[in-house]
Amino acid sequence: MSHMQGSPSLRRLVLWRHGQTDWNAQDRAQGHADITLNETGRQQAREAAPLLASYAPAFVWSSDLARACHTAMELVALTGSPLVLDRRLREYNVGIRQGKTLEEFRNEHPDLHQLFFAGDDFRMPGAELPSEVSARMGSVMRDAVDALGEGETGVLVGHGASLASGLLAFFDAPAHMREMFAGMANCAWTVLAESPERGWQIVDFNAQTLTNFSALSADRPSG
16 A cells, blocks of 8 residues: 655544533433533543644534533633534434433334334434434534635534534435444544545544544555
8 A cells, every 4th residue: 555645734624522421321312401521521521632632723613512512621721722612513402312211212102213213314203303413514514624724623522423414414425324333432533634635534433542644545455
């Protein structure tokens, strides 16, 4: 495999999931419920922030929900950049699933549980359509890319399910392909980088350590 040296003009977009909450630990659907970080989540954010600060991000945009913006605050405390809150980065509005585990939801609403996993663009009572989440997440990601100058990195702080939908929307991939992504861990991140030859690519997924980007593949693997 041949390589080219990383260009100083390379633009990057980092998608950072918030730290752990008590509802994460209990596997409860959070949606738009404004649940704050627990002590584990605060420690995760404190440990991850210096790693992401090494990218010297040009901006940090965050969901306005407490668990995300409190995670983001650990980063901006190190970078000195202002924190921009954007409601488009919120998690799915999960409607009547909010606060429930999957087992509780299945026991209380077996018919809705079956429809929820059918793979269609199904609207849970009180919830957003998956296509609506994809539209808003794709929009904020494209706006973030437009805001990046040459060689700059931007960080978007959000939520696991909506960040996965945003990735698919950004690359114009069909929604059913979300199953190829494992869930992002609390306080893990995904890095997109702009290749001069191939446009935007996912170069790191569900990361909790930094990857060396000094070289990017210029050719497909030969074997």
